[in-house]
Amino acid sequence: MLQKGGDxxxxxxxxPVRDTADQLLYTxxxxxxxxxxxxxxxxxxxxxxxxxxxxxxxxxxxxxxxLQCLRFRRTxxxxxxxxxGMKQAxxxxxxxxxxxxxxxxxxxxxxxxxxxxxxxxxxxxxxTRRIYSVYDPLFSPIQHAECKEWLENYPYIKRxxxxxxxxxxLEEGQIANGQAFPIGLPCxxxxxxxxxxxxxGAGLSGYRWPWTLFSTRHASLSRVSLDTAGAFKLLPRVEMxxxxxxxxxxxxxxxxxxxxxTLLGQEWVKRKILDRPPLSKKNRRA
Numbered sequence: 001m002l003q004k005g006g007d008x009x010x011x012x013x014x015x016p017v018r019d020t021a022d023q024l025l026y027t028x029x030x031x032x033x034x035x036x037x038x039x040x041x042x043x044x045x046x047x048x049x050x051x052x053x054x055x056x057x058x059x060x061x062x063x064x065x066x067l068q069c070l071r072f073r074r075t076x077x078x079x080x081x082x083x084x085g086m087k088q089a090x091x092x093x094x095x096x097x098x099x100x101x102x103x104x105x106x107x108x109x110x111x112x113x114x115x116x117x118x119x120x121x122x123x124x125x126x127x128t129r130r131i132y133s134v135y136d137p138l139f140s141p142i143q144h145a146e147c148k149e150w151l152e153n154y155p156y157i158k159r160x161x162x163x164x165x166x167x168x169x170l171e172e173g174q175i176a177n178g179q180a181f182p183i184g185l186p187c188x189x190x191x192x193x194x195x196x197x198x199x200x201g202a203g204l205s206g207y208r209w210p211w212t213l214f215s216t217r218h219a220s221l222s223r224v225s226l227d228t229a230g231a232f233k234l235l236p237r238v239e240m241x242x243x244x245x246x247x248x249x250x251x252x253x254x255x256x257x258x259x260x261x262t263l264l265g266q267e268w269v270k271r272k273i274l275d276r277p278p279l280s281k282k283n284r285r286a
Contacts, residue, residue, distance in 0.1 A: 010040065010041065010042060010090055010091035010092065010093075011040060011041040011042070011091045011092075011093040011094075011095060011108055011111065011112055012041070012042050012043075012044060012089035012090060012091030012093070012094050012095070013031070013041060013042070013043045013044065013095045013097055013108075014044050014046065014082065014085040014086065014089060014094060014095065014096050014097070015027070015043065015044065015045050015046065015097050015098070015099050016046040016048055016078060016081045016082060016085065016099070016216075017045055017046065017047055017048065017050060017054055017099035018047075018048040018049065018050050018054075018075070019050050019051055019052045019054075019269075020052075020054075020099050020100055020266075020268050021050065021052045021053055021054040021057045022052075022057075022133075022134045022166060022168055023099060023100045023133060023134055023266040023268055024045070024054065024057075024058075024099040024100075025057060025058075025061060026102050026133050026170060026172075026175065026266065027097075027099055027100065027101055027102055027103070027266075028043065028045075028058070028061055028063060028067065029061075029172055029175060030102045030103045030104075030107075030175055031043055031063070031064075031065055031103065031107075031108075032062075032063065032064045032065070033105050033175070033176055034065075034105055034106075034107060034108050034109070035105050035106055035108075035109055036108045036109045036112070038064045038065040038066075039065075039066075040108065040112070041065060041066075041091070041108045042065065042066040042067070042068070042089070042090065042091065043063070043065060043066070043067045043068075044068055044069075044070065044085050044088055044089055045058060045067070045068070045069040045070070045099070046069075046070050046072070046081050046082075046084065046085045047069055047070065047071045047072060048072055048075055048076055048078075048081055049072055049073060049074055049075040049076075054069070054071075055069050055071045068088070070084065070085070070088060077234055078216075078232075078237055078240065079231075079232035079233055079234045079235065079240050080232075080234065082096065082216060082232050083231045083232050086223075086226060086231070089223075091223070092222060092223050092224075093111065093112060093115050093220060093221075093222055093223070094220065094221060094222070094223055094226060095108075095111055095218075095219070095220040096216040096217070096218070096219050096220070097217070097218055098216075098217040098218065098265070100265055100266040100267075100268055101128070101217065101218060101263045101264065101265055101266075102131070102133070102175060102180065102263065102264035102266065103261070103263055104178075104181065104261055104262065104263070106260070106261070107261060107263075110258065110260045110261055111123055111220045111258075114220075114256075114258070115220065115221075115222060118254060119222050119224065119225075120222075120225065120252055120253055120254050121221070121222075121253070121254050121256055122214065122219065122220070122221045122225065122245070122248055122253045122254065122255045122256070123219065123220045123221070123256055123257075123258050124193075124213050124214060124215070124218075124219050124255060124256065124257050124258065125193075125215065125217065125218030125219060125258060125261075125263065126190070126193050126194065126197060126202075126257040126258050126259060126261070127190050127193070127194065127261065127262040127263070128187045128189070128190040128218070128262070128263045128264070128265045129181070129184025129185060129186070129187055129190070129262060129263075129264055129265070130184055130185040130186070130187050130264075130265050130266075130267060131170075131180060131183070131184045131185065131264045131265070131266055131267070132146075132147045132150055132151070132157075132169060132266075132267050133168070133169055133170045133180075133264075133266040133267075134166055134167065134168055134169060134266065134267075134268070135147060135160035135166065135167040135169055136166045136268070136269050137162075137163055137164050137165065137166070138269045139267070139269060140269075140270075143267060146185070147267070150183075150185065151169075153183075154183050156174075156179075157169055157170070157174075157183075158170070158171070180264060181262065181264060184262075184264050184265075187265060193213065193257065196213070196257075197257050197259075202256055202257040202258075202259045203254075203256050203257075204255055204256065204257065210245070210249065210255040211242050211245035211246045211248075211249060211255075212242060212245075213245075213255065213257075214241050214242065214244065214245035214248075214255070215241055216237075216241055218263060221248070221253065225248060225251065225253050228251045229244060229247040229248045229250075229251050229253070230244075230247060232244055
């Protein structure tokens with residue numbers, strides 16, 4: 001069983017977001033479909049000074065579970081944002097998740113049951129498929145071409161009626177009935193992880209660099225493990241994640257791939273986000 005330190009019956013999902021409001025609404029809807037009781041988990045959205053009305057759209061969303069949104073008026077480094085989210089979370093189990101990830105119905109249950117078996121576990125996301133849930137006119141040329149071809153293959157998905165504004169393409173029913181999951185496109189990062197899993201197993205036996213696989217886009221660990229290892233440090237995203245992962249390993253954490261879940265990663269416009277520590281005064285003068 002999970003150790004004491006928070007509410008042992010509660011799982012906290014921490015989602016940092018900036019300017020992906022429409023994708024986030026699909027993600028939040030997928031939590032309305034969870035098999036587990038809605039009182040067993042909470043979702044905390046960290047609005048990192050978004051400019052697309054994230055907080056306002058969340059206010060109009062009908063969540064079946066406890067949902068709170070923390071709005072930050074200035075853009076924070078990702079490390080500081082996640083640290084604030086952890087302080088706000090009430091659960092003993094913490095799941096970090098990207099705002100663009102649509103989760104299957106068994107998402108919370110799988111994470112919770114895995115950690116009940118091993119409280120030292122760090123459960124890593126394994127399989128993800130990509131989907132165009134929202135058309136955005138600011139897509140790259142490659143995304144435009146891929147989205148057009150993808151829509152031609154699935155005529156029951158809504159077509160964008162405008163080339164100048166963002167259009168939501170999925171119906172909630174297509175998520176609820178599982179129709180969206182089989183039509184996802186391959187994800188290069190997931191394919192790399194699946195190759196590692198095929199060679200080393202889900203438990204990563206013999207794999208020398210498990211810290212390189214820790215990502216706050218999909219991972220879970222106990223509050224006790226986080227408290228023992230310490231907070232995220234102000235570093236660029238990948239360095240920040242690997243730094244925490246190394247400290248977790250030193251404190252006895254066991255890294256393992258999740259074999260039971262396939263998430264849908266929604267395509268979005270890759271804008272520059274602030275994930276680095278602020279420049280020192282010396283660097284500013286330079």
